Amino acid sequence: MKKAVVKESKKEEKKDMGLGISVKKSQDLPTWYEQVCLKAEIADFGPVKGTMVIRPNGYAIWQAIQDYFNKNIVKPTGVRNAYFPLFIPESFFKKEAKHAKGFKAEVAWIDPEVSGEGERIAIRPTSETIMYDSYSKWIRSYKDLPLKINQWCNVVRWETQATKLFLRSREFLWQEGHCVYETEKECNDDAVNYIKLYAKLCEELLALPVIAGAKTEKEKFAGAKTSYTIEAFMPDGKALQSGTSHNLGQGFAESFGLKYIGKDEKEHLPWQNSWGISTRLIGATIMTHSDDKGLVLPPKVAENKIVIVPILIGSDNSPLKKAEELKKVLEEFNPILDNREGYSAGYKFSEWEMKGIPLRIEIGPRDIKENKLIVVRRDNGKKESLSINKELSNNINKILESMHKEMYSHAKNFLNTSIVEAENMKDLIKSIEDKKMVLVSFCGEESCEDNIKEKTQGASSRCIPLELKNKKLGKCIYCDKQAKYKLYFARSY
Amino acid sequence: MKKAVVKESKKEEKKDMGLGISVKKSQDLPTWYEQVCLKAEIADFGPVKGTMVIRPNGYAIWQAIQDYFNKNIVKPTGVRNAYFPLFIPESFFKKEAKHAKGFKAEVAWIDPEVSGEGERIAIRPTSETIMYDSYSKWIRSYKDLPLKINQWCNVVRWETQATKLFLRSREFLWQEGHCVYETEKECNDDAVNYIKLYAKLCEELLALPVIAGAKTEKEKFAGAKTSYTIEAFMPDGKALQSGTSHNLGQGFAESFGLKYIGKDEKEHLPWQNSWGISTRLIGATIMTHSDDKGLVLPPKVAENKIVIVPILIGSDNSPLKKAEELKKVLEEFNPILDNREGYSAGYKFSEWEMKGIPLRIEIGPRDIKENKLIVVRRDNGKKESLSINKELSNNINKILESMHKEMYSHAKNFLNTSIVEAENMKDLIKSIEDKKMVLVSFCGEESCEDNIKEKTQGASSRCIPLELKNKKLGKCIYCDKQAKYKLYFARSY
Numbered sequence: 001m002k003k004a005v006v007k008e009s010k011k012e013e014k015k016d017m018g019l020g021i022s023v024k025k026s027q028d029l030p031t032w033y034e035q036v037c038l039k040a041e042i043a044d045f046g047p048v049k050g051t052m053v054i055r056p057n058g059y060a061i062w063q064a065i066q067d068y069f070n071k072n073i074v075k076p077t078g079v080r081n082a083y084f085p086l087f088i089p090e091s092f093f094k095k096e097a098k099h100a101k102g103f104k105a106e107v108a109w110i111d112p113e114v115s116g117e118g119e120r121i122a123i124r125p126t127s128e129t130i131m132y133d134s135y136s137k138w139i140r141s142y143k144d145l146p147l148k149i150n151q152w153c154n155v156v157r158w159e160t161q162a163t164k165l166f167l168r169s170r171e172f173l174w175q176e177g178h179c180v181y182e183t184e185k186e187c188n189d190d191a192v193n194y195i196k197l198y199a200k201l202c203e204e205l206l207a208l209p210v211i212a213g214a215k216t217e218k219e220k221f222a223g224a225k226t227s228y229t230i231e232a233f234m235p236d237g238k239a240l241q242s243g244t245s246h247n248l249g250q251g252f253a254e255s256f257g258l259k260y261i262g263k264d265e266k267e268h269l270p271w272q273n274s275w276g277i278s279t280r281l282i283g284a285t286i287m288t289h290s291d292d293k294g295l296v297l298p299p300k301v302a303e304n305k306i307v308i309v310p311i312l313i314g315s316d317n318s319p320l321k322k323a324e325e326l327k328k329v330l331e332e333f334n335p336i337l338d339n340r341e342g343y344s345a346g347y348k349f350s351e352w353e354m355k356g357i358p359l360r361i362e363i364g365p366r367d368i369k370e371n372k373l374i375v376v377r378r379d380n381g382k383k384e385s386l387s388i389n390k391e392l393s394n395n396i397n398k399i400l401e402s403m404h405k406e407m408y409s410h411a412k413n414f415l416n417t418s419i420v421e422a423e424n425m426k427d428l429i430k431s432i433e434d435k436k437m438v439l440v441s442f443c444g445e446e447s448c449e450d451n452i453k454e455k456t457q458g459a460s461s462r463c464i465p466l467e468l469k470n471k472k473l474g475k476c477i478y479c480d481k482q483a484k485y486k487l488y489f490a491r492s493y
Numbered sequence: 494m495k496k497a498v499v500k501e502s503k504k505e506e507k508k509d510m511g512l513g514i515s516v517k518k519s520q521d522l523p524t525w526y527e528q529v530c531l532k533a534e535i536a537d538f539g540p541v542k543g544t545m546v547i548r549p550n551g552y553a554i555w556q557a558i559q560d561y562f563n564k565n566i567v568k569p570t571g572v573r574n575a576y577f578p579l580f581i582p583e584s585f586f587k588k589e590a591k592h593a594k595g596f597k598a599e600v601a602w603i604d605p606e607v608s609g610e611g612e613r614i615a616i617r618p619t620s621e622t623i624m625y626d627s628y629s630k631w632i633r634s635y636k637d638l639p640l641k642i643n644q645w646c647n648v649v650r651w652e653t654q655a656t657k658l659f660l661r662s663r664e665f666l667w668q669e670g671h672c673v674y675e676t677e678k679e680c681n682d683d684a685v686n687y688i689k690l691y692a693k694l695c696e697e698l699l700a701l702p703v704i705a706g707a708k709t710e711k712e713k714f715a716g717a718k719t720s721y722t723i724e725a726f727m728p729d730g731k732a733l734q735s736g737t738s739h740n741l742g743q744g745f746a747e748s749f750g751l752k753y754i755g756k757d758e759k760e761h762l763p764w765q766n767s768w769g770i771s772t773r774l775i776g777a778t779i780m781t782h783s784d785d786k787g788l789v790l791p792p793k794v795a796e797n798k799i800v801i802v803p804i805l806i807g808s809d810n811s812p813l814k815k816a817e818e819l820k821k822v823l824e825e826f827n828p829i830l831d832n833r834e835g836y837s838a839g840y841k842f843s844e845w846e847m848k849g850i851p852l853r854i855e856i857g858p859r860d861i862k863e864n865k866l867i868v869v870r871r872d873n874g875k876k877e878s879l880s881i882n883k884e885l886s887n888n889i890n891k892i893l894e895s896m897h898k899e900m901y902s903h904a905k906n907f908l909n910t911s912i913v914e915a916e917n918m919k920d921l922i923k924s925i926e927d928k929k930m931v932l933v934s935f936c937g938e939e940s941c942e943d944n945i946k947e948k949t950q951g952a953s954s955r956c957i958p959l960e961l962k963n964k965k966l967g968k969c970i971y972c973d974k975q976a977k978y979k980l981y982f983a984r985s986y
Binding site for chain 1: 537539540541544545546547548549551552553555556573574575576577578579580581582585600601602603604605607613614616623626627630631642646647649651663664666
């Protein structure tokens with residue numbers, strides 16, 4: 001059994017892996033993806049099955065997400081960060097029946113022999129219950145509302161399915177926002193607003209197009225009234241749920257005794273929402289943008305936006321000196337200067353391409369004479385010659401901006417061409433086989449969803465889109481009854 | 494048994510607690526401290542015994558520490574942040590015998606029935622073992638060194654002692670830096686450097702004076718060659734270990750198979766250090782500076798540096814308008830405008846004093862006529878009249894700077910007057926009874942430390958100071974043999 005825990009022969013693995021990736025993205029996406037994560041030193045496997053190490057190159061992406069989030073979402077919406085315990089008494093889970101049921105299979109518990117407590121203690125899979133227990137002590141009056149708290153933390157879900165770096169692991173990092181309101185309107189409006197802010201984060205920071213929508217009754221969060229989601233679409237034709245926001249209604253408030261005295265001096269139940277994004281977004285970003293040479297990072301999350309490689313010919317050391325000068329001039333881009341001896345320029349190019357540095361600057365003796373340098377974009381390999389003058393930083397910023405926009409457009413085009421509409425089951429089955437995200441008219445019945453899943457060999461409902469061009473509702477694609485809404489189906493992670 | 498887990502009657506507790514603190518700091522420090530933490534809404538108790546909630550007012554202090562740390566310590570010393578798993582296989586602990594022994598009693602394990610793994614899985618009490626397992630895969634050559642990684646995370650130590658908010662809890666937040674070097678000199682120099690950087694953080698950010706030094710063999714970290722510490726000294730005459738740094742020697746490298754090929758093309762064992770500070774620093778800061786009115790925060794960690802309270806007399810609303818103007822002008826200080834109706838100015842003053850806002854601005858009709866405002870310092874209550882002109886922000890910044898310096902001086906004076914030297918056991922016992930930090934000459938024998946602890950009813954060795962004025966070594970205070978170093982003894986948390 002020991003082998004289940006400690007993965008062996010990692011060293012052998014490393015020795016056997018060359019610099020390059022052994023398969024093409026188009027041929028074998030899972031293997032390609034894993035190799036990009038490992039070889040770009042983004043992540044590694046942890047010793048306990050299903051756990052992962054986020055290496056500095058990967059954690060830098062998470063820090064960029066945190067910075068963006070704290071600045072553009074936490075602060076402007078009046079949320080404050082806090083931290084609640086990792087350990088949750090079992091009785092808390094039992095208070096909200098649907099919530100308890102939804103997480104039952106995934107909860108890891110502390111060894112009761114060690115804990116010495118009379119009750120089982122869970123390691124948090126999510127923090128609704130423990131946060132709302134505190135909220136019930138803190139909230140007294142309408143003056144205490146809205147209460148808006150977010151926490152950055154690790155959560156544990158003891159997955160029995162096969163795990164994948166970032167996309168599904170037994171421990172991951174996330175933020176979870178938990179707000180309390182006087183009215184359902186505020187509560188639901190904010191839940192929708194957070195899902196839109198998530199979509200904006202994906203677009204502006206990660207160059208990642210997503211579809212924002214509501215989950216069906218079948219797919220909603222355990223204990224929610226309505227769940228909202230952003231769905232990204234991966235190159236293998238699978239949707240990836242990339243962030244969720246839940247209007248929790250008043251169920252948790254009732255279970256945990258949250259009450260407030262209103263302006264009318266009477267006692268009321270408040271309304272609650274919760275919303276989260278996780279390190280899964282790192283996986284979505286890598287899988288969407290990277291290529292057969294390795295990692296491609298949207299420039300805004302790249303810790304080092306530039307690598308400077310001096311091209312040395314003979315004994316002429318001037319490119320090295322110029323490169324050192326440039327490193328200082330371009331400090332705002334946190335450039336790496338690759339002045340290692342004993343490595344060819346070509347080897348260096350490959351290494352930094354693998355690691356996804358957005359721009360490579362090459363500077364050789366001829367460039368120095370012309371007071372120029374060469375900039376090479378990681379995403380498309382385009383070369384540009386730039387003059388070394390006052391406008392240099394400005395021009396580099398423009399290139400990075402174009403790069404972000406074009407990476408987004410590229411991904412958005414893929415998403416657009418992946419979306420199709422189906423009018424009948426035959427078309428739906430065919431489109432799912434063709435790895436599409438398929439929009440259909442739907443009646444809202446859980447049994448129809450189950451049947452579609454079976455007929456399509458695994459496609460699940462992804463979301464009822466918030467925004468739609470074609471709003472014309474026909475009959476339900478499965479049962480032919482009047483449809484209630486348009487719904488996306490796709491295979492998914 | 495259930496009561497051991499879920500603390501009951503919290504609501505009653507809150508209702509019964511008035512705005513003020515019911516005991517004086519000088520009378521009953523533990524009760525006073527707990528009330529400050531609770532009433533300033535810094536922290537609350539978690540439902541599982543020994544756990545705590547860090548509320549937004551408290552977490553803001555932690556974020557200020559993180560920001561300072563990432564900017565002034567992580568980046569300039571070439572460290573990179575990363576994240577390693579919460580779960581550690583038991584076999585890892587067994588690899589380094591002393592380390593395993595040191596943490597044996599405190600480790601919480603996952604329920605083996607749930608985990609389904611053949612081996613016991615620990616919840617990290619510290620991450621040496623799991624990080625060095627990864628390091629052994631990543632390090633190949635001297636070119637990979639030094640390797641410098643830090644992580645921000647939660648750690649769990651299943652304390653059986655009584656717990657205290659921030660100072661001792663079963664889960665806490667910290668950073669742990671883990672570096673690998675070619676030579677012992679680099680390794681130890683850096684370990685000393687990190688402890689000095691911690692001391693600087695305490696002084697510059699938290700206005701907290703500390704003594705930096707080395708731990709004795711008896712008190713050093715489980716598995717370390719040498720441990721360094723910063724020791725703060727609390728108002729009740731107890732030392733508080735506030736940060737540590739360890740020269741781990743080559744023991745972990747040997748146990749975990751860390752090796753590198755040197756420039757000489759031969760295989761070598763590297764040297765390692767690890768270093769950490771935790772949310773305990775929040776407790777040290779609160780206990781040191783706060784007073785009978787509630788929280789006093791060093792201005793640099795205060796999220797809101799100013800509260801503006803308009804003084805309304807009759808129907809004259811001009812102070813409210815002026816206060817709104819000032820809120821915009823003073824935006825850099827993230828001011829709170831307390832424009833609540835139905836509360837007296839006196840009530841508001843008390844509330845913000847409890848919450849530790851560094852400066853209160855009062856603005857009334859007479860001030861407006863004179864184009865002035867009143868600033869009141871939280872630490873000493875001093876009032877100052879400032880003109881509302883271009884120099885306002887500048888003048889407020891000067892007040893905040895003075896406040897920081899004077900808070901530091903005040904705490905430093907207390908530390909200086911608490912330090913005494915003892916030449917014999919009688920003096921040592923008396924000084925410990927008098928709640929002093931006592932410097933003695935010491936032989937280095939563990940048995941002498943044990944005996945001193947017994948005779949003084951609990952004083953432990955705190956550190957061998959890095960810097961000393963009086964370096965004259967006499968005989969060991971206990972055994973009368975030749976002393977090896979000067980050593981501090983004190984009661985401690």
